[in-house]
Amino acid sequence: MLMFKKLLKACVVVSLATLFSHSALAATSEIVSKPAIKARLLTVQNGVPKDTAVLSAGIQLELDDGWKTYWRSPGEVGIPPQVDWSGSQNVANVQFEWPAPARFTAFGIENFGYQGEVVFPLQVHLENPGEAVVLAARMSVLVCSDICVPQTLDLSLTLPKGSEIDRASGDLIAKFAKKIPLEGDQAGVETARAFIDEDRTKFIIDLAATNTLKQPDVFPELGAGTALGKPDIRLSEADSRIWARFPILSFNEATFEVPSVTITDGPDRASTVQPDLVTTALAPPFSIDAVVPGVDEMVWIVALAFLGGLILNVMPCVLPVLSIKLTSALKFNGQNTAAVRGGFLASAIGVMVFVWGLALALFALQRMGIAVGWGLQFQNPVFLAGMTGVLIIFSGNLFGAFEILLPPSLQTWLSNKEAGQGYWGDFFTGLFGAVLATPCSAPLLGTAIAFALAGRAIDIFVVFTSLGLGLAAPYLIVAAVPGLVKFLPKPGRWMIFLKVFLGFMLSGTVLWLLWVLTGVAGLTVSLTVLTLALALVAVLSMRHGSARLRFLGSGVLAGLLLAVPVALSQAREDQLQEQSLLDWVEFDRSNIAPLISQGQVVFVDVTADWCLTCKANKVLVLDREPVRSALTADNVTAMRADWTRPDEKISRYLSRHHRFGIPFNAVYGPAAQEGIVLPELLTTAEVMEALAAAKGKPVSEIPPAE
Structure with missing residues (x-):
């Protein structure tokens, strides 16, 4: 990592100090345009210098306003970008680097990723140093706004032998290389500890930084299949100590690995550390007034x-x-x-x-x-x-x-x-x-x-x-x-x-x-x-x-x-x-976002056999027209969470909405990403208005079920 950054800095210095007598062609591929996204390959070098074994390159993504894509750990849902280099020539391997992410909240779900523009720096290791190179990348990327769209981007760039530098590409790659989290002694972290309870319901991190922090954010990674909810982050001790607690929404023991935690503080300051796991819960260092x-x-x-x-x-x-x-x-x-x-x-x-x-x-x-x-x-x-x-x-x-x-x-x-x-x-x-x-x-x-x-x-x-x-x-x-x-x-x-x-x-x-x-x-x-x-x-x-x-x-x-x-x-x-007549689907919080990405409105009903108010809502509102027809329409998914027996995923869903009792009803849709929470006692008008608002249409335009 450090060698790569030194190489990037050297390239930038050379590009600023060297003036060529003729104009060099930019070392970039053709721009590939797909809905909501544009992409291209770019390199610092316009050619392959003699005896050079590693090239500095990058994949640039430009996202339309309101669209985002994902980091290597996408959060609760999402898919990180993946690249296939098998079509390349004279390439031994490619090291893909990840700039620090930002946090996004949509549909009540926490995600990590990028918006606007991002460049993923690359280290291209050659099989035959100094020889011409063909870079061929097939990139699979998921881009999301009100809907999520998977895209496949085919990028290609040929570099002949040569020693010229593309200053513009070098500056752009160097800009995003600065956003790659520092590690080891460069991370600026004195101590880092982490705790995971036996029931796998919470993850706590406590670390001390060497410098003052202003607006830190924390991005843990515990392995594929593990999803964390919205954190409680606290800063103390002269703004140099972070304590953060994350609810664990799902945990995959098979893929669990030593936790890695990335800390960001502004657009150009990020560090990644591997905290020491402890067996005793880490109490917050202070209370919030x-x-x-x-x-x-x-x-x-x-x-x-x-x-x-x-x-x-x-x-x-x-x-x-x-x-x-x-x-x-x-x-x-x-x-x-x-x-x-x-x-x-x-x-x-x-x-x-x-x-x-x-x-x-x-x-x-x-x-x-x-x-x-x-x-x-x-x-x-x-x-x-x-x-x-x-x-x-x-x-x-x-x-x-x-x-x-x-x-x-x-x-x-x-x-x-x-x-x-x-x-x-x-x-x-x-x-x-x-x-x-x-x-x-x-x-x-x-x-x-x-x-x-x-x-x-x-x-x-x-x-x-x-x-x-x-x-x-x-x-x-x-x-x-x-x-x-x-x-x-x-x-x-x-x-x-x-x-x-x-x-x-x-x-x-x-x-x-x-x-x-x-x-x-x-x-x-x-x-x-x-x-x-x-x-x-x-x-x-x-x-x-x-x-x-x-x-x-x-x-x-x-x-x-x-x-x-x-x-x-x-x-x-x-x-x-x-239940079969109303076509209720089983509650799964992770399915809400994909359903909405398909243009669906999702009506969530948390109920239980012992909840008499839930039964009253069902008899007086949900099972009667026009609500019944609205919930069975093609563009509406009725999702029922049965809390008759203890269910941890339902408990976490309720606690995320700061609710500790039922009934609980919420409506999600393209125009209501955070969800519209309904009152305990439902009325027909409130349900119909929420369905319309989530869809972004007047109530009169909601099509009835056929």
Whole structure:
């Protein structure tokens, strides 16, 4: 490398010092023009000097405005230029050099490459020094703008014997030779360390430079097939130390090699180093003050969190929550004010305990480097099985099959004899109501959750506390004004029928949980959980229920054991049939850019069986006209990311958009490279407008499906 640069400098000096008595022909090939790109071969020498074994040459590419091509490591997607020299004569080999790249972001994807003009310097090693040379290059290059077009460029240049210098070509090659990253002692790097976690989810680099840096960028190379996302780059210690963290989007163990890192700082300053791999994560050398929100921003986020929690009470998941709330309210009708206030306060405390516990768990998982988000506990089969069992028992209690009482001594220890048992029941009413609200993502909630999980521990605590207060607001309102209970009808026989009705509502929630559990763990696990829970209900009914209830319970048990497997299987078949009718393709983030390059609009739907808001969007918007026809049009690709089970690539995709919950919908297209992110609750107008904007056409011009 250093010898090559010395040779280039010598050539430039000679060209400036030597004046020829006659005009020499420029040593360049004919310009090859293709759509969006022009190319030519050029050499410093117009001929091959006597005894010369190495020639200095270059391949020049000129790209139209808005077009780019790729570096040797293209980034998340793309193909680097490749050259075949097999048609050359008197050429032993050609060393292809890479000027430092620039970073491009398109379609939400990070790429490395060049735009405008680039010259790739070449060292041409001759088989027979001093003899004539024929350079024949077949270059395959991918050029991209709103679309990507592969091009093949056939370049040819013949150099006879001679000793003349082409000053213009030499200056142009020397200009881009300066952009080749320095290595070794010339790199200007004192120390360089790198860390890759065991799960291959993040790459961290920490290096100290010998000189001050101004606007550095970092380009790692970990081998073919490994793609990195947008980095977090920090500069400290008198602007001479770089710390950068990259999310690893895909990792190829078969092609993994010792990491190489290129650092750029401006157009003409670049270095390449091979850092030492360490086994301990490299912490950032300092914290960024900008990540600490101001008071005004914090107040705004707190308000969003409170409103999001409040709206959760009226989201599609409200039915199971409402059933528990109504059951809790019924037993207070006719009681004294203190009992009413105490019961609803206990429910509010149950909500807050769950929310604080969830915040603590998410914080711990976040610090462990595990993907976190709102409602992710519904991806856990153990959690689903436990919730299903608990709600089956709750349903049996509402049907009047049994009633579980705390031991008298424990009741006395917990509280007074009048309200101890009831308060604990109210506490769990609030707690389970909050649990069942988490599959929903209300408007405004996504922004608040993203702010919390991307921030500090105090941010998580404050935001989740505000969210919990919003979710607990109905309980707190009744606790503040107990007289509201008086507006409920007076106790009577209707309460028995209402309890049975609420039991059926809660049973519907049980069936939904079993359906989710089937998707996560399989039908066998779901039926096992159902059988065990119903068996427990039957045992409790025999101990605490009447003969009539035992008979009724046996019939319900037998009916459920026969009907539920059929219902779950049919639901799965219906789901698969609906997916085939809409022609959803499996989510693959790396396919978004190629599809758009073909003129496609890509609609991404991140959903899950446990996400009730997702189901509402599907039924109310995505499966209805005109959205259904728009998503099945020839120029639209509907891409579905199923997050029912944990999926790292979906988690990374969401985190890149600073989202930690679903539903999440985005539309990409030639006119929306970064994607148009839609709100949690979809409307027909918003989806159609986004599809039109991504295509760059009015809504009326989107062709319907045939």
